[in-house]
Amino acid sequence: MGSVWFVGAGPGDPDLITVKGRRLVEQAGAILYAGSLVDAAATRFAPPGCRLQDSKAMTLEQIVAWLAAAAGECETVVRLQTGDPGLYGALTEMTRPLDAAGIPWQVVPGVTSAMAAAAAAGESLTLPEVTQTVILTRTAGRTPVPEGESLASLAAHRCTLCIYLSATLLPEVQEALGAAGWPPDAPILVVQKASWPGAEQIVRGRLDDIDRRCRDLGIASQAMIIASPTLGARHWPELTASKLYDPGFGHRFRRAAGPAPADDCPQMNANERK
Numbered sequence: 001m002g003s004v005w006f007v008g009a010g011p012g013d014p015d016l017i018t019v020k021g022r023r024l025v026e027q028a029g030a031i032l033y034a035g036s037l038v039d040a041a042a043t044r045f046a047p048p049g050c051r052l053q054d055s056k057a058m059t060l061e062q063i064v065a066w067l068a069a070a071a072g073e074c075e076t077v078v079r080l081q082t083g084d085p086g087l088y089g090a091l092t093e094m095t096r097p098l099d100a101a102g103i104p105w106q107v108v109p110g111v112t113s114a115m116a117a118a119a120a121a122g123e124s125l126t127l128p129e130v131t132q133t134v135i136l137t138r139t140a141g142r143t144p145v146p147e148g149e150s151l152a153s154l155a156a157h158r159c160t161l162c163i164y165l166s167a168t169l170l171p172e173v174q175e176a177l178g179a180a181g182w183p184p185d186a187p188i189l190v191v192q193k194a195s196w197p198g199a200e201q202i203v204r205g206r207l208d209d210i211d212r213r214c215r216d217l218g219i220a221s222q223a224m225i226i227a228s229p230t231l232g233a234r235h236w237p238e239l240t241a242s243k244l245y246d247p248g249f250g251h252r253f254r255r256a257a258g259p260a261p262a263d264d265c266p267q268m269n270a271n272e273r274k
């Protein structure tokens with residue numbers, strides 16, 4: 001029996017799939033891909049003779065049945081998903097029935113669209129003394145969000161918000177951020193089809209005009225909304241620099257020029273600090 005690999009295809013540019021993900025696609029006997037966003041990666045890298053199927057019109061049950069049947073015939077079965085499979089990707093709904101059927105599976109992460117949108121616009125989602133937190137979320141649409149996760153309550157943190165699945169719900173986003181005290185001129189970024197060669201659209205606006213700007217451009221899907229106090233920082237007259245590159249801040253790879261501040265190195269993990 002074969003294995004099912006849930007592979008993150010990245011946000012659209014086929015070159016943004018990971019090396020591991022691409023290798024699996026190249027050796028797959030069967031690939032079930034999630035609609036138009038990832039077909040380029042699937043069709044570009046799949047080997048000759050590989051079974052390719054778009055899952056656009058399939059129910060979750062049909063998807064699981066397809067993957068299970070393919071695993072009975074091929075050693076490597078790939079379920080190719082947009083961005084990262086662990087974000088709004090129905091991953092657990094698919095892996096539970098595979099577990100129940102005794103079919104082995106693994107996940108290969110992908111570049112999620114929030115990161116592709118930030119990269120497209122040249123924005124950093126964290127800045128020293130501005131915000132050190134990023135929330136990945138969505139507005140409640142046909143899928144409700146659990147209690148305690150309303151956009152207004154998350155926006156009260158005044159950190160970076162990457163809002164998925166909400167391009168048609170910009171008025172709700174405006175209302176929620178306004179209710180949380182974000183000013184009407186707060187910068188908002190919308191990127192449609194981030195990383196798609198020739199199709200990417202970057203829209204910069206303010207909280208009070210971003211909906212109109214997006215409607216004028218006909219943006220109603222495949223768009224990432226980023227609200228962040230860091231947006232536009234490249235044009236600020238002054239910036240508090242990261243301590244990591246401060247000559248007075250020593251760490252494992254560099255001795256401090258003067259007395260080191262007591263604060264920790266903000267961008268190193270526990271292992272690196274040892």
Ligand code: SAH
Nearest residue numbers: 083084088112113164165193194222223224
């Ligand atoms: N697993 C995916 C998200 C799937 S939900 C990921 O990690 O990115 C689909 C939503 O993702 C869309 O509504 C949109 O908000 C966002 N999205 C996916 N691809 C995108 C892209 N190339 N550019 C902008 N937003 C994108």
